[in-house]
Amino acid sequence: MSETIETDVVIVGAGPAGLFAVFELGLLDIRAHLIDILPRAGGQCSELYPEKPIYDIPGLPVVTGLGLTDDLLKQIEPFHPTFHFNEMVETLESKGTAEKPSFIVGTDAGKTFKTKVVIVAAGGGSFQPKKPPIAGIEAFEQKSVFYAVRRVEDFRGKDVVIVGGGDSALDWTLNLQPVAKSLTLVHRRDAFRAAPHSVKAMQDLVAAGKISFKLGQVTDVKGADGELASAMLKGNDGSETQLPCERLMPFFGLTMKLGPVANWGLNLHENLIPVDTEKFETNHPGIFAIGDINTYPGKLKLILCGFHEGALAAQRAHRYVYPERKLLFQYTTSSTNLQKKLGVS
Amino acid sequence: MVKTSLDDQRTRYGAEPGGGAPTKAKITFIDSRGQARTVEAEIGSTVMETARRNDIPEIAAECGGACACATCHVYVDPAWVEKTGARSPMEEDMLDFAFDVQPNSRLCCQITVKAELDGLVVRTPAQQG
Incomplete structure (x- = not known):
C-alpha cells in the first residue's frame, strides 16, 4: 500500500470541466490532484470526438476536442496539477464535519488521498470497453x-x-x-x-x-x-x-458507466448528481459536482456550463480549504497578484 | 435519462415550429421483447430526443446526440427506410461501434422528425453499450 497523498482538492475526472476547475482553484491558491480512468486528459473530448469540431466554446469559433484539451492543459500549467491516469476512484469516505470537511479517497490502483474537498467532474461516468x-x-x-x-x-x-x-x-x-x-x-x-x-x-x-x-x-x-x-x-x-x-x-469502442460514484452516499437523480446552483455542491458538504454529471433546474450539458460551474464551486471550496482567509474577488486582467500566479507578471 | 435537460435544450436551442404546419408526428418504438410504445414527437426534434423525453427503454444516447457514441442504435421498419433517408458518412463510421448492424440500422439522433415521418416505426436492440 502506498502512502497517503495529502491535497486540497481531488477532482474525479480530467475532462474539460475538471481541467478548467484546476484553473479556477489555482487562482485561489488551491492545489488539485486529478484522477481519471482514461490514459489521458480530455474525457469525452479526447475519447469520443478528438477530431470533431466544437463550435460553442466562447471565444473559440471552432476547436477540436483534442485542441480544446491541449489548450486547457496549457492554461492550467502554471498551477501544476498532478494527474493520476488509468485509475478509477473507488471509495470516498467522509472524515470531517459539515464546517470542516475532510475525505479519504481510494483508487483501484491502491492510491489513497486525504483531501479537504472533492469535485466530481466525471461526465457520464467512467469509460469502459463495450x-x-x-x-x-x-x-x-x-x-x-x-x-x-x-x-x-x-x-x-x-x-x-x-x-x-x-x-x-x-x-x-x-x-x-x-x-x-x-x-x-x-x-x-x-x-x-x-x-x-x-x-x-x-x-x-x-x-x-x-x-x-x-x-x-x-x-x-x-x-x-x-x-x-x-x-x-x-x-x-x-x-x-x-x-x-x-x-x-x-x-x-467505449461506453460510460456511472460506476462507483453510485456508492459514495450522494443523492442521485437518474444517474446524475443534484447540486445547488450557487456553489454546485452536492447534498454532502465539501463534495461538489460539475459538468455533465450534475443536474439542476435548467441544466444544459454544455462544456461552457461546466466551466461556469467549476468557477463557482472553487469560490466555495476556498472557504473549506482556507477557512481563516477572506476571499477577495479579483480579475486576471487587472490583478498583479493573479498575474503572478499565472506567471505573466 | 435526462428528461428535464433535454426539454430545456429543445426549447432553448431548437427551432420553434412555424404556425399552420403540423407540429407533431407519431413514432412507435418496439423494444427487443416486442413491446410497442407509440409517442408524439415534435417536428424538428430528433427521434433520439423523442425517445429520451418519453422514457423509451433501450436507447442510451450517451453522447447526447453528437453522433459520437452509437448508443441510440435502432432498426428502421423496412416500410420507412426510404423516408428516413440514408446514413451520413459520419453515422456510417459510428455504426462500427454498434452491435448486430443491419442494412436498416440507424443512429436515431441522426433522424430528424418531419411531417412525412408521422407513423414511423423503429425497433430497438437489446443491448446498446
Whole structure:
C-alpha cells in the first residue's frame, strides 16, 4: 500500500470541466490532484470526438476536442496539477464535519488521498470497453477474451480473432500477427476508420495469405473453463462459419458507466448528481459536482456550463480549504497578484 | 435519462415550429421483447430526443446526440427506410461501434422528425453499450 497523498482538492475526472476547475482553484491558491480512468486528459473530448469540431466554446469559433484539451492543459500549467491516469476512484469516505470537511479517497490502483474537498467532474461516468452481446462471454473475459492487450505473450501461438475496424483493431491485427498461430480480422464492412497506412498494411497481410479478413460479426463463442476454442462468424451474406478462436478481441469502442460514484452516499437523480446552483455542491458538504454529471433546474450539458460551474464551486471550496482567509474577488486582467500566479507578471 | 435537460435544450436551442404546419408526428418504438410504445414527437426534434423525453427503454444516447457514441442504435421498419433517408458518412463510421448492424440500422439522433415521418416505426436492440 502506498502512502497517503495529502491535497486540497481531488477532482474525479480530467475532462474539460475538471481541467478548467484546476484553473479556477489555482487562482485561489488551491492545489488539485486529478484522477481519471482514461490514459489521458480530455474525457469525452479526447475519447469520443478528438477530431470533431466544437463550435460553442466562447471565444473559440471552432476547436477540436483534442485542441480544446491541449489548450486547457496549457492554461492550467502554471498551477501544476498532478494527474493520476488509468485509475478509477473507488471509495470516498467522509472524515470531517459539515464546517470542516475532510475525505479519504481510494483508487483501484491502491492510491489513497486525504483531501479537504472533492469535485466530481466525471461526465457520464467512467469509460469502459463495450462488451458485445455474446451469451456467456463474461466467463472468458481476461482469460481468452480481451478488450485491451496487456501482455503480447498471451497471444503467442494462439488462434486469434479480432473484431472491429478502427485503429485499435487494426493496430493489434498488425502487432499480433507475427506472434499468433492464426489471425482473423472480422469487421461489418469493407471500409475502415483506422489510419490508411494501417489499413494498407493489413490488406497486404491478407494478400500474402498471412491473415484472413471476414465480413460479418461474431455471434457466439465456444470453449470451457475460460479457454475459448471457436467463434461463430455470421457473414453479411447470412452464412455461419466456425472460426478457430483461442483469443478474441472485440473492439466496439467505449461506453460510460456511472460506476462507483453510485456508492459514495450522494443523492442521485437518474444517474446524475443534484447540486445547488450557487456553489454546485452536492447534498454532502465539501463534495461538489460539475459538468455533465450534475443536474439542476435548467441544466444544459454544455462544456461552457461546466466551466461556469467549476468557477463557482472553487469560490466555495476556498472557504473549506482556507477557512481563516477572506476571499477577495479579483480579475486576471487587472490583478498583479493573479498575474503572478499565472506567471505573466 | 435526462428528461428535464433535454426539454430545456429543445426549447432553448431548437427551432420553434412555424404556425399552420403540423407540429407533431407519431413514432412507435418496439423494444427487443416486442413491446410497442407509440409517442408524439415534435417536428424538428430528433427521434433520439423523442425517445429520451418519453422514457423509451433501450436507447442510451450517451453522447447526447453528437453522433459520437452509437448508443441510440435502432432498426428502421423496412416500410420507412426510404423516408428516413440514408446514413451520413459520419453515422456510417459510428455504426462500427454498434452491435448486430443491419442494412436498416440507424443512429436515431441522426433522424430528424418531419411531417412525412408521422407513423414511423423503429425497433430497438437489446443491448446498446
